[in-house]
Amino acid sequence: MDAVTPEAARLAGVTNSKPTREEAEEAVRTLIAWAGDDPAREGLIDTPKRVVKAWSEWFSGYEADPMAALGKTFEDVQGYDDMVMLTNIDVESHCEHHLAPILGVAHVAYLPRKAVVGISKIARVVEIFSKRMQTQETMTAQIADALTEAMQPLGVAVLIDAKHQCMTTRGVHHPNVSTITTTFTGEFKTDPALKDRFIRMVERA
Numbered sequence: 487m488d489a490v491t492p493e494a495a496r497l498a499g500v501t502n503s504k505p506t507r508e509e510a511e512e513a514v515r516t517l518i519a520w521a522g523d524d525p526a527r528e529g530l531i532d533t534p535k536r537v538v539k540a541w542s543e544w545f546s547g548y549e550a551d552p553m554a555a556l557g558k559t560f561e562d563v564q565g566y567d568d569m570v571m572l573t574n575i576d577v578e579s580h581c582e583h584h585l586a587p588i589l590g591v592a593h594v595a596y597l598p599r600k601a602v603v604g605i606s607k608i609a610r611v612v613e614i615f616s617k618r619m620q621t622q623e624t625m626t627a628q629i630a631d632a633l634t635e636a637m638q639p640l641g642v643a644v645l646i647d648a649k650h651q652c653m654t655t656r657g658v659h660h661p662n663v664s665t666i667t668t669t670f671t672g673e674f675k676t677d678p679a680l681k682d683r684f685i686r687m688v689e690r691a
């Protein structure tokens with residue numbers, strides 16, 4: 487994570503440069519000491535380096551632009567005009583309140599107006615938004631917004647079903663609770679039969 491993209495800066499509301507890798511590693515040493523261990527002991531000596539590297543994977547979504555991922559659309563689909571749906575897209579995110587993992591799946595559908603996108607790009611968009619500090623509600627809405635902006639479809643449906651480790655491994659400690667969030671736009675909002683079809687597909691996914 488060496489550069490802050492304009493997209494990331496806008497989202498974070500910052501324009502100043504980010505801390506150096508060395509400063510980030512020093513912050514990890516501080517947290518290790520605060521937790522009660524010795525950051526200088528052999529087993530922990532390389533941990534700050536590893537943690538910073540892991541963070542650049544877990545938060546790689548600040549570097550990526552979802553609209554660039556959705557930049558290429560196709561119109562030659564032989565008149566195909568029904569719902570396109572991807573189920574069980576893995577979601578590996580972190581809650582913005584505790585930086586604890588959010589693990590689950592996203593189900594995403596859209597009703598094309600004209601343009602469609604490569605199906606892998608939908609999974610990429612889920613990944614880009616999930617690899618940021620998030621709330622599940624924001625992530626759900628952002629995925630729907632990005633697809634709407636890129637394709638101007640007749641409607642979008644997004645359902646995320648996830649477990650928040652801030653709730654399952656600490657705090658209120660309910661290990662079995664799942665959180666489900668949905669965003670429906672356009673015809674998914676106005677046509678109950680279409681929304682029902684989406685829900686039924688999710689149930690059998």
Ligand SMILES: Nc1nc2c(ncn2[C@@H]2O[C@H](COP(=O)(O)OP(=O)(O)OP(=O)(O)O)[C@@H](O)[C@H]2O)c(=O)[nH]1
Nearest residue numbers: 581582583584620621622623650652653656657658
């Ligand atoms: N709405 C929403 N809440 C979330 C999400 N991720 C975590 N939270 C909640 O954010 C809240 C933060 O509450 P606070 O009272 O500020 O923090 P806390 O003292 O750590 O709360 P507890 O988790 O209840 O121990 C908690 O209720 C979390 O369950 C999310 O994606 N969406």
Ligand SMILES: [Zn+2]
Nearest residue numbers: 581583584652
């Ligand atoms: Zn949390």
